[in-house]
Structures are given as C-alpha cells and as structure tokens.
Amino acid sequence: MDRFTALTVFRHVVDLGGFAAAARQLGLSPAAVSKNVAELEAHLATRLLNRTTRRMSLTEAGASYYEQVVRILDDLKEADRSMGPMQGAPSGTVRVSAPMSFTLICLADAIPRFLARYPELSLDLQMEDRRIDIVKEGFDLAIRGSDRLEDSSLVARPVMTLHHVLCGAPAYFAEHGIPESPDDLRRLECVQFTLSGHATEWSFQRGGQTQRVPVRGRYKVNSSLALCSALRGGHGVSLVPEVYVRDDLARGALQAVLEDWEPVKTHVYAIYPSRRHMLAKVRAFVDFLVEELGSDAVAEFS
Template sequence: MDKLGAMRAFINVARQGSFAGAARQMGLSRSQINRQVVWLEDSLEVSLFNRTTRKVDLTHAGQAYLANILPVLENLDDAELQLQDNQQSLSGTIKINAPMSFGLTHLTPVVLDFMQAYPQIQVQLDLSDEKRDPLSNQFDMTLRIGPPENNPALIEHDITYTSRCLCAAPEFLQRYGTPGSPNDLKELPCLQYGNLVHGNYWDLLYHNKSQRVRINGVLSSNNGDVLKQAAIKGMGLALLPTFIVGEAIAKGQLVPVLQAWQPAPLLISLLYAPNRHMAMRLSVFVKYIQTAFEDAEFLLEG
C-alpha cells in the first residue's frame, strides 16, 4: 500500500466528513478509500476516526496526526504544482482497451470529450470483446465489465456497476409464452454470451436467494449487440446489460421478463499496472472517466 496515497485519503475523509465525499473528490471508489484509511490505521496502530452510520469524526489521535501531516503534504503539493506549471500542458499518448459494445456506444463519446478538453493528448482506443492482458499488450489501461479481477499484478479502479436484464421480443413471448419461473428457461430458446464463465448456465437472484439454471442455448456470441439483434428478431431470450438493451426496451422491441429474479449487477472497472509515478495524463483520464459514469442512469435502468 502507498503510504502517501493513504495519507491523502485520510486527509480528504477528514475534510469531507465522509468516505463517500472523499471518494468523489479523489476519483476513487468508497471501498478503495476505506481500505487505504484502515491500512493507515493498522500501520500506525491507532484509530483515526470515530465511525457511526451517520457521520465520521476524527479521534483525538486523528486530530493530532492531521495537524502534523498537513503542512508536509501541502509543501509537497506546492512543489508538484511548480513542476507542472513548468510544463506546457498535459501531453502524450494513452492506449486504452475496452469491450466493443460499451466502447462504441458509451466510452467513445467520453473519450472524444476528453480529447477536446486536453487537445495535446493522443488516444489509441482498441475495442475488442476478447479479454486481453493489459500488461502483455502494453495497454495503459483496460476497461472491464464483469466480476472483480483480483489480479495482484494490476490495480483495479472501480468505476460503477451496470445492471442486467432478462428480456425477449413480444413476438417471442406470444409464440412461447411468458416464463413464470427460472425453471421455465430450461425449455425455451436462449441466447448465450460466449465469454460467460459458466457457459450454458444463468445465475438469477430473488432477494438473497440464488438459483442457477441450465439454459437451452441456440445462439452464442462474444458480442452483446449480436445477441440483442437476435432477441429483437424473436430468436430467444437474452440476458444482457441494460446499456445494451435499454433503448430496445424503451422502444418496445424487447420486454423484460422474470423481473422478480434479477441477475447480479456487473462491475465496470479500469485496470492498469501499479506505478507510483503514474503519468499525470493517465491520472486525469481516470478521474474524467469516473466523473462521466458515476451517475450514469443508463447503466442501471432498462
């Protein structure tokens, strides 16, 4: 753990009065801020905050520690700003990898806005539904949608979550009937996402109850838009992120089914190699992406 980063996280929590506020300020997830502060407390062997469900207050030890480290970090920040002022502007190249559907529809507009805001930065955007290793492919960062990677060789920066929806075309439901329970999916034509770990199985949740259902896969693809088009044509049931099927649902081309059984949301994250001297352009890009998607309703609503 980077102690300087943990100290900055501690200062921001103290200033904002909350972990959520510090996370927004620093462009990190709340869990990341919490882990940094807990690590700092463990290393100092002291509690820095009194935590309740309503507020976060400094302990006496936390107040003393804040008073001691603030001047040090403020001097460091001043030194960094002086160096940055000597640079003409942020420049260089950022090489990004992302999934095809999300990259085309939602990431590309944000990247283009970023480039207009920082015209001296060049971007190489590689879109592919193949899961590529950011290290061996020399990507500065990779956007992933799915379960946490838990890869010790990479930093995983949580951006947000996207919900998923089980849906079908009205014509399909007229032909086969609307499924009343997950067990009905075993006999109905289903459209399978080819990169799913569990293959021909879908995991659905009812409150805290989970049920895994073996599906009758009639078409598989590693691209969600392919499955969406097949679903609109009435070829089967699809289980897809709302950022892919949300517009089709709004137009009535697809209808949500088994809404009481919701699949778990998927994590959207940025992966990059650990680097204490991360280029400023990359740090600015991460914060830009975080801000662009942290309140994006299309990720959570079909």
Template sequence: MEANRFGDIAAFVAAVKAGSFTAAADSLGLTRSAVGKSIVRLESRMGARLLNRTTRKLSLTDEGQVAYERWRQILEDLDEVEATMALRRGRPTGTFKLTAPLSFGQRHILPILDAYLKQWPDLRADVWFTDRFVDLVEEGVDIAIRIGAPKEDSQLLTRTVGWQQYATCASPAYLARSGVPKTPDELVGHDTIAFGSGERTVAWRYQTPAGLHLHELPGRLNIDSSEAMREAALTGIGLIHLPTYITGNDLRDGTLVEVLRPYRAPPDPIRVVYPNKRHLSPRVRSFIDLMVSHWEAGVPWEK
C-alpha cells in the same frame, strides 16, 4: 514546530542515505558543518543519540533507526504531494493507450474518448476494443476497462466505475406468441438466443431461493456476437440474456421487455485498471477523472 526542523530532518535522512556528512552536504548544497549541526540539534531535541559516528562511517542507533524510518516516509510523502500537484497541473500529451471489451467500448467508452480528445487537442489515442485479455505492463497500455472481480496483481491498480447487470428479455411480439417464463426452469420450453456456437454456449445465471441456477442448454439460435443477439431478439426470434449496457435503451423504450427480473444474479464490477506507478501520468489521471464525472450521476445505460 520550529522553522528549521524540516531542514534538520532532511539533513539527517540525507546523511543516513549517503553514509557521511560530506556526501549529504554535497547533495543538499550545504556545508559539512551545517549538516553536523542539524543532527546535533535533532539529537538534543529527541534526547537520544541517533547516529554512531566513526572516522570511516555512520551507523544508526536503535532510536536512530526508528526515527529514520518515520522521517524518511514523511519526506517521501511530501515529495509525493508535490509531484501529484505538478502532474495535475500538467497537460496530457503523447499517445493515450486504452483497451476495453468490444461492445462496452463501442457503446460507452467511445463517447468519453471523443470528449477527452476534444478537451486535449495535443493528445492522440491508440484504442483496442477487444474481448482478448491485454497485458497492460507487457504491452505498454495506459488503461484497461475490465468487467468482473479483480485478480491479485501488485503491478496493477483498479477502481470500480460501474456495474454489469445481466437481464433476460425478449420482444413484445415473441412474448405475446410464446408466453412469459415465470421461473428460470421454464426457459426449457422457450426459444433462446445464446452467446456461442454449436454446443459451447455461455450459461445464463440466476439467483433463486435455492441458490445459483444455471441455464446451460444450447439456444435455438447460437451467435458469437452480443450485438447480433440483440438484433435477433428485436426481430422476435426469442429470449436473450445480455448486460443492460447493451439492452438498456431497448428496455426503456419497450422494444424489449425484461422477464425473470426477481431472479437477477448479482452484478459484476466494471473496473478501470492501470499500472501501479508512483505518480499517475496526466493522461491516465485526466481520463479517469473525466469518466467519473460523466458517470457520477449514474451510468448512462441504467438511467
């Protein structure tokens, strides 16, 4: 490729955008004659007229329209590469705003935030650990951690960083006293600890040979806190059905024992969600990179 080809392409794209050789020359710091010569060279190289020239305006020929769209994209891609590299060299500054579900955020995002703030001492963070849905664009939030399949939204980008797997479990003392359920249908005869209050509880989902099975009866104990449900199960009150990011350590050390494992429902994605901007800020990019590096060998609750 000739050394001046990109210069000629830049002159052509600038002339089309500006509508005249003179305006394009001013934007590029060239003379009007230099812009004109660049376009003549391009037309000679392409073997086709790219511009219709009149005393009042420029207009694209059919061939010029095709060339303009492709070359404009190429120049924008080059700008994107340069901007991305510049941002990667930049230091995260300002206020980093993040939201995550309550239990998941406290258990698994807070340690990453601790490492993040130690890595970038000039940064401060505003964090919302809440199960309330937060509108990132409306509320000016940099990143949200969300669980479940994404919804179509052109204003947001999403990246899966882990999986939420529900498991049914109880303390060894409860299982010794009440027995081990062998199928989801046998849960009816057991004491369960459900998420919710009164008659409104969250159903327990299972995958059976016959399809999806929902256990929807109210628990013997209904609590509106996942952490309190775990504590209740540890004391031997009954069975719980919670994500392993809450019960993973208990299952590993044997203080809780999983039942009905063959009937586990498929896991849900855990996603990083952030506004769709042309260039990611150093705050967003560096936090995502740090999270991925922490979990690239496997998420901590499943180790």
C-alpha cells in the same frame, strides 16, 4: 553508450527522416548521431535502419522498436512532469483497450469531451473483446467487466455497474410463453454471451433467495451487439445489460420478463499497471471514466 541518449537520437532520426536533420535538432554532429544509432544496433544485435546515400528507412524490427521507444520516452517525459512541484496539464498518448460493444454503447459519445478537456493528450483506443496483456502489449489501461487480474502488479478501479435485464422479442414470448420463474428458462431458447462470467449459468435474487439456472441454447456469440440482434429477430431470450437494450425496450422491440427477480450485475473496471505510478495522463482518463460512467455505478438505469 548512453542508452537514453541513443534512444532519443534514434527517435529523432526516424521522426525527422534523416541523420543530418536529427543532428541539427539535437545540437550534435552528424558523426555523433551516426555513432549513437550504430551503438544501439550493436547493443540489440539488430539492424534498425536501412540507409543508403539517398534514402533511409526502418527495418521491420526497427519499426517495432521505434513504437516502443516512443512510448517509453513519452512515459518518461510524463513521469518527470508528474513529479514537478507545479504539475502541468496531462500530455502524451493514452493507449486504452476496451470491449467493442461497451465502448460503442457507453463510452464513444463521451470521447470528444475528454479530448476537448485535455488538448495536450492523444488517445489510442483499441476496441477488441479479447483479454489483452496490458504490460506486454504496451497499453496504459484496459476496461474490463471483471476484476480478475492476471498479474498482482495490476490495479482494478471500479468505474461502473451494468445492471442486467432478461428480455426477448414479444413475438417470441407470444409463441413460447412468458416465464413466470427462473426455472421456466430451462424450456426456452437461451442466447449465451460467451465472454461473460455467467455464460452457462444465470443467477437471480428475490427476497433474500438466490436461484441459479443452467442455460443452454443453439446460439453462442461473443458480441453483445450480435446477441441483441438475435433477440430482436425473435431467437430466444438472454440476460443483457439494460443500457444495451434500453431503446429497444422503450419502443417495444424487446420485452423484459421476470422483472420481480434481480439478475446478475457486471462491474466494469479500469485496469492499469501500478508500476507506472499512475501517470497524469492515465489518472486523467480514469477520472474521466468515473465522472462519465460513475453515476450509473449506483443507479438502476432508470
């Protein structure tokens, strides 16, 4: 069995909805198409297609296998294009995993510009806050607020720095007092973002001095959007990326405190598998991220 031919035949059978249509498209006989699919099923020891004289459909295993085959064939096509002496425009589908809050606040408005720039590219953007396995789950890249890599074959490219601000509702500070030093946070209700690397300890710097404060609170949450809602509602204080609360600060819904202390920063990275040799479609998206977000990598969001 020619594995590549069998995969190509299988994809065409599914895409075109039948063996005869696939045969015409590929210039093969219907018998050759049927043979390739049968040999592929024998190789996998799994039925991929349910077929009768009138109808054909994917099995559950076949549907899962089809999705992976499409990605593999598209990546091979893109790899061939990237090796050509005159590389064409990036094409195919870029599968990206990104945190929900970050994407909605910092990235979502830029996506139409990316798609307009690359008409041959499609974007499959999955917004989720869990830490995904890029290779196992078939993603081209992930956006993360950490350069900790679970696999040495992965690459982390910095695309942005999120500067944080300590803030809460003016009404909360009116009732509980404005902190004058990081130590004052020990007596305040601190809302903790559980997915951050500083969920239980906040770090502040001033004049070469670093002060770390263990924080506790009755509300722990894994959504920055929910955290900001709690702050606006008057429930405590928290360290939040400034860009997340910029409008709230401007209109007075939230108030920044300890502004003479510099809080922790979060560096945002594009994580991708080096084994893909930076396909053109991946490079296009990463370069776009740096272009759109990179100016904030050195700015203080002022």
